[in-house]
Amino acid sequence: MIIEEEKKTEEKNEKLLVDLCECYLLLKEYPSLKYISICLPFLLKVASEKEENEETQKEVEMALFALSSIEGYCEVKRELYLNEIKEIIQYHQEQRNLTQLAYQSAWMFLIHRLCRDEHFERVFVNELHFSREARRELEELAKCADWKRGKGNEGEKEAKEELILIGWLRILGLCLVLFQSTSEKHILIGGIVHVFRAAKDNYGDIYENCFNLLGETTYQGAMKVDYLLKGGAINAVLEEMKRPTLNNI
Template sequence: MIEEEKMTMENAILLMKHIGYLKTLKNVRSNGFYNSELKRRFERMIFEEEKKKEEKNEKLFVDLCECYIFLSCSFTPELLSICVPCLLKAALHKEENEEVQTEVEMALLTLSEMGYGEMKQELYLKEITEIIKHQQKHRNLTKLAYQFAWSFLNYRLFVDNSLEDTIVNELHFGREAARELEELTRNVNWKKKKEEMSKEERKEELSLMRWLQTSNVYFSGCQLQNEEFAEILSSISYVFRASNDNHREIDLWCTYPLINAVENRVVKVYDLMKGGAVKAVLERIQRQTLNEGMANECLQFFKNVSNRLEEEEKDEKEEEERKATKMETFKKLEEEGYEDTIISFHETLKILNRRYYLGLSLKISDYFVNI
């Protein structure tokens, strides 16, 4: 269509950015662009624009990088070395007018789409740290834009664990994520179904869900012990208790970071108790409206808690803390009638195992904490 002059390049780029934006927010994946002539044309245009000096069209350059990353599923080191600095430069604009903030949000969203792509720290660390610190001081970014910045940085953990100190001790992801989740929880109307929400309400819900996704990445990749674990677990547990049958997607996204926190060997069971995670999952598993998918996640959580307590038992240095934690956990399980809940699931375990491959034992003692 471009070649036949049925559509201008400017309009084509605008359309592709819009498609990429919606595709990303709705977590849709497509490989159709990967081997297309359009991809090769974009690559040529990016390389050509990057070589220009005085005549470089900065806006076109940013647009080309955004379209390319939005629609691609893999990136060469050469393309990353060009696109990442370009997008970070666009994201560093600090003007607070709506047009600039929209472009900043778009640039950060594009960066967050790079996923686990490996890249050298000198390409991004100074700039993304500046963006996050400026937001912490001035709060000038949209909630989505701030989440996109963290998403981009947290994904780097999987290929570069030297970032842990920056993420945990310098930028304090746990504290920031907890604050954002608590604020968004207050803003979401939990009584409304998605189709009943206004555009702004849906945006708040989307932002909350993406913070849960970023927290899941954090617990999956961060192996540095820190005091903010309990803080962020408390906020996720608060969201989990606040959500209901109208927000099942949020429900599931709450369970993922909780399960990964249990599996993360540096998160203590004490942190889970202190953060209210055990109580929140107990409350959910006893709901009459509990579906099979959620039952699977809740049971998996408690199975992992049991496994972690067995591991902590082997560490003699933490013997007293372990005993106190086990007693507190057992007391809570007993108070909430968890034993009756587990027994009630025995009749459906075969179905759950067939559908979710739980491999759960029918022995109650496997899920209880006995001194």
Template sequence: MKRTKAASKKEENEENQKEVEMALLALRRINMYRKMEKELYFNEIKEIVQHHKEHHNLTQLSYQSAWQVLIEGFCIDKSLEEVIVNELHFSSEAAREILELLKCIDWKRKEEENGRREVQMIKKWLNMIYEFFRSFTLRNEELAELMRSLIQLSRAAKGNNLVISNQCFSLLGSAAEKRNVKIDDLLKSGAIIAVLEEMKQSTLKDDIIQECLNLFYAILRRLKKEEEDEIEEAKRQIVKMELHEKMEEEGYEDAIAGFHKIIL
């Protein structure tokens, strides 16, 4: 509780800022997602994220920790989705943070010199994005921006960090499977072009080929399902009208009036 209150302080002096950062790191590591404790910490963490977006007062690691608390907490409490998606704008923030971290990495240098800390932070953002795609159902216009950042990351990591590159394509495939991700978003983000470019490479690894194919299969399944849904909806409307006409013929006017909203 004491650490949670420390995290809510907004003074800009160095001592209080260290308290905030230590509190966020501690909150990330402890299991505090029971219903009673959510009421104690959630509003403070939300305010910290909002304050950082305006003043950029946190380190990248602390800001990431705040988001980890919120994203992992969402898996327990679905009521947080509206806040995380549309109020705090996770998609845009994750995209921006990934690109900022990417600027600090020199892939040509030795691993211990090329921004190892930033690489690890990027991996944590990718894990959060996985949870985001897996659990969230709301549509928003920022998903294309998030997918564009994954494409930029995959291109930068190509030939240097296969784990990250593969994970980016895996996440794009996961996004393609989600009904809340519009196929138009996949087109706008350049995901399909990126996959086609990747598949042209003669040295492409089998696992990356599989991730690329998964994305195309997901899109084809989506298109087929949407077509089937349209057909099914047309069939349902026909059945409803036939039922309505039959009830009229049989003289069930009262029933028609009672169920008017259902059968029309």
């Protein structure tokens, strides 16, 4: 259906094409590079819309969410996406026009590209200021999350903010492994520590997620102990160890 609609020279139904492309990318475990090359221009066109009404925001969010599902094993040529996705991110940094999920999805799409090309890091650091933005997002989400709701309510469905926060932690975990810059890693660790402290009394899942994330990346050799020290992670863990336990009461 994608091929048939894309081949039309007249009366091409772009709305249908976008819907088909979103479904294909979200449902196909191993998407074909041929179809990715067809889907990218249509989804990036939708994602580049700058109107801030609710309907447009939802369409942009869905397009970017579908793009974020293109995993790192897919080698996508830069000329198919780089200028457009950079413009989307930079415009949001100026105007704050995207939803939280849309912004996170734009970054996830780029993180997957970084998995194949380590030299891509300069785009993250020098042009898009990823670490600064990611830390700001984590701190904003930490303010919005209903931490008290998470205490003792394991069966309760996670709120949207909490799911997005977990998504950012996943992205940061990848960056801590992939980034070469120690200064960027310090900023990311500081963001994780901020969430760690916010969640420790009330939200065990996110608290453990932060703790495990720092431990796993260190174990893999992606981080040295001095990164944790400068990022404040070791102090946060030591503070936690000094807190009274049930055995001390």
